[in-house]
């Protein structure tokens with residue numbers, strides 16, 4: 242049985258005080274018996290405060306990106322060693338916005354995935370097709386190649402611990418969601434790709450999230466699908482009420 246994981250991606254939203262208030266409110270409302278892993282991936286500036294605030298609760302804090310080197314002359318970057326030191330245990334890698342605006346490539350994502358494991362973090366690896374890819378029926382080719390590149394050189398055990406977020410780019414922040422059947426078909430294809438790379442056992446264990454305009458109104462149906470093990474959520478993770486509803490659906 243794979244434990245669902247609901248991860249919020251706050252992108253570049255909120256001030257520190259708003260972020261701390263969110264965690265204070267949410268951490269006391271997550272029941273101990275919760276059936277999902279609850280994660281918030283916050284702006285880097287907030288991580289020390291939020292990790293401290295969430296300590297001892299069921300809420301875990303993640304980063305939205307990182308460099309693959311531990312230190313060096315990389316102005317403005319955050320290193321895996323720095324995140325480990327803060328006790329951050331998840332990191333989003335290869336989000337389509339980072340691929341588009343910050344030159345994150347399949348190759349650098351793979352280096353970052355290795356670095357995440359070396360520093361005790363779980364990578365949430367984002368993959369997904371553009372509208373153009375989808376219209377040309379290239380979805381699976383694109384997504385499989387991103388998955389293959391990201392997982393290159395990992396042990397089977399590491400692959401099993403990975404979280405993969407399938408996020409069709411045309412559905413992110415647009416209000417358009419893939420149908421649950423379509424999303425499930427792609428997630429099933431991702432699982433087959435993982436099986437080809439690392440064997441059936443790792444493929445059965447790997448958790449595959451769907452992301453793209455997930456909200457309280459559509460999460461239940463998405464999570465009822467066989468190959469969808471959670472969600473990566475932008476807009477609907479920003480308010481405590483809405484985020485808690487997402488967790489309850491899991």
Ligand code: PEP
Pocket residue numbers: 250252408412413414415416452453454455473474475476477
């Ligand atoms: C995301 O940021 O990864 C995302 C899926 O955003 P939204 O839920 O707002 O579409």
